[in-house]
Amino acid sequence: MNDKLHLDKNHLVEQLKQMLRIRLFEEKCAELYAQEKIRGFLHLYIGEEAIAVGVMAALKPEDQIVATYREHGHALSRGLSMKSVLAEMYGRTNGCSKGRGGSMHLFDKKRNFYGGNAIVGGGLPLAAGLAMANKKQATKNIAVCFFGEGAVAEGEFHEAINLAALWDLPVLFVCENNGYAMGTALSLSESETNIAKKAQSYGVVSAQVDGMNVVDVEAATDKAVDFIRTHNKPYFLECQTYRFRGHSSFDGQLYRDKAEIEQWKKHGPVVQLTTWLTQNHQLSDDELMAIEQGIEQEISAAIEFAEQGELEPIEDLTKDVYSPQTIEEQEYLPTSASQNMTYREALRAGIEQSFNDNNVFLMGEDIGHYGGCYGVSKGLLERYGEEKIIDTPLCESGFVGIGVGAALGGMRPIVEVMTVNFSLLAMDQIVNSAATLRHMSGGQVNVPVVIRMACGAGLQLAAQHSHSWENLYAHIPGLKVLSPATHNDARHMLLQALQDPDPVLIFEHVMLLNTQGEVFDKAEAAMEKALVRKQGTDITLLTYGGNLPKVLQAASTLEELNISAEVIDLRCLRPLDISTILASVEKNHRVIIVDEGWKTGSLAGELSAIIMEQGFWHLDAPVQRICTQEVPMPYPSHLEQAALPQVAQIVSCAQRLLNGEY
Numbered sequence: 001m002n003d004k005l006h007l008d009k010n011h012l013v014e015q016l017k018q019m020l021r022i023r024l025f026e027e028k029c030a031e032l033y034a035q036e037k038i039r040g041f042l043h044l045y046i047g048e049e050a051i052a053v054g055v056m057a058a059l060k061p062e063d064q065i066v067a068t069y070r071e072h073g074h075a076l077s078r079g080l081s082m083k084s085v086l087a088e089m090y091g092r093t094n095g096c097s098k099g100r101g102g103s104m105h106l107f108d109k110k111r112n113f114y115g116g117n118a119i120v121g122g123g124l125p126l127a128a129g130l131a132m133a134n135k136k137q138a139t140k141n142i143a144v145c146f147f148g149e150g151a152v153a154e155g156e157f158h159e160a161i162n163l164a165a166l167w168d169l170p171v172l173f174v175c176e177n178n179g180y181a182m183g184t185a186l187s188l189s190e191s192e193t194n195i196a197k198k199a200q201s202y203g204v205v206s207a208q209v210d211g212m213n214v215v216d217v218e219a220a221t222d223k224a225v226d227f228i229r230t231h232n233k234p235y236f237l238e239c240q241t242y243r244f245r246g247h248s249s250f251d252g253q254l255y256r257d258k259a260e261i262e263q264w265k266k267h268g269p270v271v272q273l274t275t276w277l278t279q280n281h282q283l284s285d286d287e288l289m290a291i292e293q294g295i296e297q298e299i300s301a302a303i304e305f306a307e308q309g310e311l312e313p314i315e316d317l318t319k320d321v322y323s324p325q326t327i328e329e330q331e332y333l334p335t336s337a338s339q340n341m342t343y344r345e346a347l348r349a350g351i352e353q354s355f356n357d358n359n360v361f362l363m364g365e366d367i368g369h370y371g372g373c374y375g376v377s378k379g380l381l382e383r384y385g386e387e388k389i390i391d392t393p394l395c396e397s398g399f400v401g402i403g404v405g406a407a408l409g410g411m412r413p414i415v416e417v418m419t420v421n422f423s424l425l426a427m428d429q430i431v432n433s434a435a436t437l438r439h440m441s442g443g444q445v446n447v448p449v450v451i452r453m454a455c456g457a458g459l460q461l462a463a464q465h466s467h468s469w470e471n472l473y474a475h476i477p478g479l480k481v482l483s484p485a486t487h488n489d490a491r492h493m494l495l496q497a498l499q500d501p502d503p504v505l506i507f508e509h510v511m512l513l514n515t516q517g518e519v520f521d522k523a524e525a526a527m528e529k530a531l532v533r534k535q536g537t538d539i540t541l542l543t544y545g546g547n548l549p550k551v552l553q554a555a556s557t558l559e560e561l562n563i564s565a566e567v568i569d570l571r572c573l574r575p576l577d578i579s580t581i582l583a584s585v586e587k588n589h590r591v592i593i594v595d596e597g598w599k600t601g602s603l604a605g606e607l608s609a610i611i612m613e614q615g616f617w618h619l620d621a622p623v624q625r626i627c628t629q630e631v632p633m634p635y636p637s638h639l640e641q642a643a644l645p646q647v648a649q650i651v652s653c654a655q656r657l658l659n660g661e662y
């Protein structure tokens with residue numbers, strides 16, 4: 001025990017009590033698990049209690065916490081009630097995440113507890129993003145991220161630590177190094193096993209502490225927090241610890257010796273502090289017994305609370321996938337004046353207009369000094385400065401995750417991903433964080449981030465820069481997906497997306513960037529509405545994004561052939577405006593879908609299924625799909641064009657349909 005610290009008796013006894021609460025609570029959880037009252041994975045923190053208790057004691061209520069799936073200890077020591085934690089593990093509506101998250105996803109917005117994250121390493125960028133919001137809002141609050149040493153092997157660890165150091169973010173990284181990631185010992189996963197050293201190599205001030213000693217952990221955290229608040233820089237604390245139980249409920253523990261466990265148990269955090277307090281006559285056996293009895297009562301009350309909790313009605317299953325819409329009705333076209341500009345200029349005009357909101361900023365690779373890979377943000381750094389225009393290193397998961405975290409913290413980030421292909425590197429943050437946080441927190445948090453990216457083929461950029469994966473994202477509940485096809489939409493959909501409380505992805509087709517078109521000072525319609533771009537009475541052509549010009553061209557050729565084609569621009573790919581689509585099907589009875597994605601598993605396939613399910617009796621012919629050929633996009637122009645949907649294909653397909661040739 002560190003006896004140089006002048007901590008008073010009451011405080012030390014309180015720390016012991018907090019550790020015992022975690023210990024006894026989790027021992028009971030293990031029993032409840034065996035009784036099948038709790039299901040899913042159960043990751044016990046037993047042996048590591050000193051870290052959560054020591055760290056939390058040094059924080060303010062306003063500081064934000066991002067934890068891992070092993071977070072009962074973090075939640076309890078942060079002040080979440082044992083009742084609400086256990087009820088969550090029972091999956092009941094009186095749980096801290098309304099039963100949606102279970103053991104791995106405890107949330108409490110009021111206590112700035114931003115949840116357990118079950119993606120190893122996934123929490124680090126989120127915490128750095130919360131810290132970025134703190135810095136931008138000049139609050140002096142800090143974000144704290146707990147993670148195991150297993151996370152050190154993940155890219156998100158390195159990306160987040162580098163960005164936190166680069167941007168001086170007020171974040172405390174707490175590595176709970178218990179020596180094993182599931183069954184893999186640290187020495188089997190890292191060539192350099194000194195983790196603090198790794199953080200130091202990014203220029204982050206780092207320390208190692210005995211994570212079994214609550215006094216040492218609190219003292220080290222105090223120092224860290226003081227450093228962060230004073231210098232506005234990150235700090236890295238490696239706490240050396242050990243877990244006494246298996247990784248989760250399904251662990252046979254074949255990878256370690258019983259003797260090793262017993263050895264560590266001798267220095268366990270509870271036994272260490274209890275021994276010190278009793279040997280120094282600061283705690284009597286009676287006092288200890290009274291503490292334990294108090295905790296047992298708390299546990300009994302928590303069990304009663306959890307067992308009495310309601311199960312969520314099935315009708316509420318999809319509640320909180322999206323936020324309730326609070327966007328005010330606005331005036332739409334045609335009442336406003338227009339200007340002619342390129343699609344690129346229209347995007348830029350939208351970005352500039354969005355900066356009227358102090359919370360909005362633009363972040364991405366080469367958007368500042370370079371002017372944007374596609375020139376969209378050219379000149380903005382000079383005009384708006386580094387607070388608004390943030391160049392990022394090449395680390396899609398890191399900076400998208402920071403965008404998500406900053407949105408959680410109240411900012412309105414626009415994150416630009418250079419090309420849709422690179423967004424795959426940020427899939428974790430888009431799909432596992434942005435899309436899920438609202439629902440699994442029981443509606444406590446929302447993620448108002450806007451992520452823009454270039455997509456589509458036509459520039460001979462070959463198989464790693466040319467794809468249309470809007471469909472991948474449109475598959476995912478929790479996201480909204482926009483595809484502005486017109487210049488006016490290029491400007492205004494961004495502004496509409498920024499008013500939306502949920503994560504919105506915007507796909508900007510590269511072949512539109514240089515085209516000229518009219519831009520008004522108002523949007524044409526709500527962003528989730530499909531629009532009829534050309535009326536017609538013989539056939540419906542459904543499309544979106546970069547294929548709209550081709551489809552309009554096909555429609556005018558068809559007009560010359562006396563075929564009246566209606567063109568619908570979907571605009572929003574999730575949620576789909578099904579009623580506009582079905583109204584056209586009902587009127588025209590024949591449909592062609594033009595989609596630059598590959599046909600297999602495409603959005604065109606989804607649309608076709610919806611039409612079949614809901615509009616079957618209005619159809620006079622099978623729904624047709626014109627998609628990209630099933631090939632990685634080739635480089636030579638003639639092959640690229642052969643792969644893509646073309647005007648002539650649309651025209652001949654429409655003719656065949658009207659001639660009954662199918």
Ligand SMILES: Cc1ncc(C[n+]2csc(CCOP(=O)(O)OP(=O)(O)O)c2C)c(N)n1
Binds near residue numbers: 149151178
């Ligand atoms: C990205 C990712 N890969 C794999 C897993 C499966 N998994 C869950 S926990 C875990 C071990 C993590 O160990 P560590 O980070 O040291 O934390 P600890 O469990 O020891 O607290 C693994 C491999 C996961 N959840 N996320």
